[in-house]
Amino acid sequence: GIFTLIKGAAKLIGKTVAKEAGKTGLELMACKITNQC
Numbered sequence: 866g867i868f869t870l871i872k873g874a875a876k877l878i879g880k881t882v883a884k885e886a887g888k889t890g891l892e893l894m895a896c897k898i899t900n901q902c
Contacts, residue, residue: 896902
């Protein structure tokens with residue numbers, strides 16, 4: 866029902882946020898290593 870829908874949406878949003886955060890984190894680490902910040 867509606868609860869499953871909300872749970873599915875939350876999981877999808879969580880995945881997207883985690884992916885974006887991971888990408889940003891990697892870019893931050895890379896620029897720190899190369900002193901390009």
